Amino acid sequence: QVQLVESGGGLVQPGGSLRVSCAASGFTFSRFAMSWYRQAPGKERELVAEINSGGGITNYADSVKGRFTISRDNAKSTVYLQMNSLKPEDTAVYYCYARGMKLWGQGTQVTVSS
Numbered sequence: 001q002v003q004l005v006e007s008g009g010g011l012v013q014p015g016g017s018l019r020v021s022c023a024a025s026g027f028t029f030s031r032f033a034m035s036w037y038r039q040a041p042g043k044e045r046e047l048v049a050e051i052n053s054g055g056g057i058t059n060y061a062d063s064v065k066g067r068f069t070i071s072r073d074n075a076k077s078t079v080y081l082q083m084n085s086l087k088p089e090d091t092a093v094y095y096c097y098a099r100g101m102k103l104w105g106q107g108t109q110v111t112v113s114s
Contacts, residue, residue, distance in 0.1 A: 002026035002103065004096050009108030017084045020108055022096030029077035032100045036070060036081045038092035038110075045095070049081060064090075086112045 008020040022034070035050040049060045049070035058070050069082040079096055093107040 002101070004098060004103055004105035006094065006096055006105045006108040009094060009110045011111045011113065012086055013114050014086060014088060014112055016086050016112070017082070018086065018110060019080055019082045020094050020110065022079045022081075022105055024077040024079075024098065027098070027101060027103075029098075030074040032098045034070075034072060034079040035097045035099060036079075037095045037097055038090075039095070039107075040089075040092040043092075048094070051079065083110070086110075088112050 003026060004022050004024050006020060006022045008018065010018065012018050031053055033050060033052050036048040037045050038048050039045040047061060048064055049058065049068055051058045051070045051072055055072045060068060067085045072079040091110060091112050093109050095107045096105045
């Protein structure tokens with residue numbers, strides 16, 4: 001089955017850290033660039049970070065640069081988003097996306113609140 005499954009979301013205090021994961025199955029993960037998007041209530045979905053197929057090239061939204069790190073493990077068909085120094089405005093549903101497959105995961109909720 002071709003799918004992306006996110007995990008690792010949750011509730012964290014401001015200034016805290018969280019790592020979300022996205023496990024791919026049903027396609028050759030190592031051939032595709034991967035992205036993380038997020039959507040906050042009442043707002044459009046926005047690109048957070050992206051990584052090329054080999055993992056050597058990354059790109060970040062200005063709002064998360066220096067705080068978030070995208071990485072991937074092609075042997076495990078998994079892409080990660082390490083989020084540090086979290087802010088309340090980072091609260092959103094986080095989705096992973098395989099652009100070449102036009103494939104979205106189901107999303108994982110991240111809530112930053114005291």
